[in-house]
Amino acid sequence: MSLEQRARLVGLPLGEGVGRQFDYWMTVYKRTWQGSIISSFVSPFFYVVAMGVLLGGFIAGDPAELEGATSYLAFVVPGLIAAHAMQTGVGETTYPVMGLIKWNAVYDSMLATPLQVRHVVAAHLGFVGFRLMTTCAVFMLVLAPFGVFETWWGPLLAFASQVLVGMAFACLVYGFTTRLRSEEGFGVLFRLGVFPLFLFSGAFFPVSNLGPVGEWVAKLTPLWHGVNLSRMFCIDEVDWSTAAVNVAVLLALVVFGWFWSVSGLTKRLVK
């Protein structure tokens, strides 16, 4: 193969291919945003009030017990937002992805045009990233008046960490969905994957409470890295070397998930 042929094989630049799908995803968003705007404010507010204020009222705000947080509210909500990002990332890449592969065949129609699999995956994940940014931003705005944030820059980095952990899950689950024949697999994913992670990855209680082995296992889960980053930045208890490890793990998952997703969708649709 000549160099010129190789260049042509690459086809459209990634940005150009993604840009051509902007109108599609914009239309999808316009169709759904009104329905989501209420819930995206209301459920964070309920979480903050119920878990942070009301349940937190029973829990002594001892920084030694709560990884440096001075109240249970300050401990639990930053972790909850990371967990919420995970759920959004997973939610946006399970049924919606299967729908476009199987029920609506929209991906098929996209691939009949000059667009290629990587453009399609990148645009969809880009949309998930946008959804993550809006939901996490709303959650952080709801939290702001409760006096949890210690610095002005911490919440910004916490926000970036939440989006990052959401993207890590989105990329992984996208790849998983492309390999799934029927939606029944999602039940297993939610029950054995998402739900235990939600409960045991340190969002609700310090993972040290799990005992030495349990703590070690919890720290291997992707969600813990996001929870830890989000909390450290929100309450300004940053251990930079741990943060670096957290970010590296999540970035590695994004990169792995990206390749896994592209190869999965290629196997599924280009045959």
Place this chain on the structure above:
Amino acid sequence: MIRAVGLRKSFGEFEAVKGIDVDVRRGEAFGFLGPNGAGKSSTMRMIAAVSPVSGGELSILGMDPAVDGPAIRGRLGVCPQEDTLDNELNVRDNLYIYGRYFGIPKGEVNARVDELLEFVQLTEKAKAKVEDLSGGMKRRLTIARSLVNRPDLLLLDEPTTGLDPQARHVLWDKLFRLKQAGVTLVITTHYMDEAEQLCDRLVVMDKGLIVAEGSPLALIREHSTREVAELRFGVAEEGAGHEALAEKVADLGERVEVLPDRLLVYSDDGEEVIAKTHERGLQPVAVLVRRSTLEDVFLRLTGRTLVD
């Protein structure tokens, strides 16, 4: 426009296309005919540059799909067998968004969308949801969508399957006009009347191979007689009675086919077959003389056995 030599497609152990040679010229309407599972759709997907070639050579618009897939697809219009319209979007958005995938500027797409809606008579439905459209409207919309990039080559995979006669005729009219406008059409179908209506040239595929090739007329001439006399006898039981009768008229035509309810005598002069049948003292309860059709050719070449 399309050139295939020894083209093959396999899925694991299964060979869907077993080495076919095809040559489609600019401006013609070319048909792939064949029963279900003959390999038509697999061939179409390779030509659409969405399915990698397993073996042989394929060149589309002078380019190699393995190297220039995106460039080829940019100049193709594809109307797939199953509608791949986005049910969540309205009619207009389906066209507009699809046009954007080709990188056509917004203003230009908008102008083309208006034009295409007019062409497929869906202007009034522009704001309607796709799921509220009839089958015929959806097909017309799919065809409009496949034209949004002004393709040089339009691929239609069973364009009228599942449509009522009115809708089919409207669609044929649209396709005919495209052909007049110089668009090269490649059509797969298992409707013989459709192939006779639309195709200048066609190939009959069976079990992954091409079994015949030519214009509809040439194929009829080559593989059938000018006319067919259909003789219906009041035979109560299937089989034995008909076989015996078939022997009695066997010399009247080039070929006699025994069906459960009637005999088909292939001959250049159907009236004469009927006259001679009567002369021999045979009393069919009903007779019919008709011209040979592509369907006779098709059934002769691919058999009457059900494929699935």
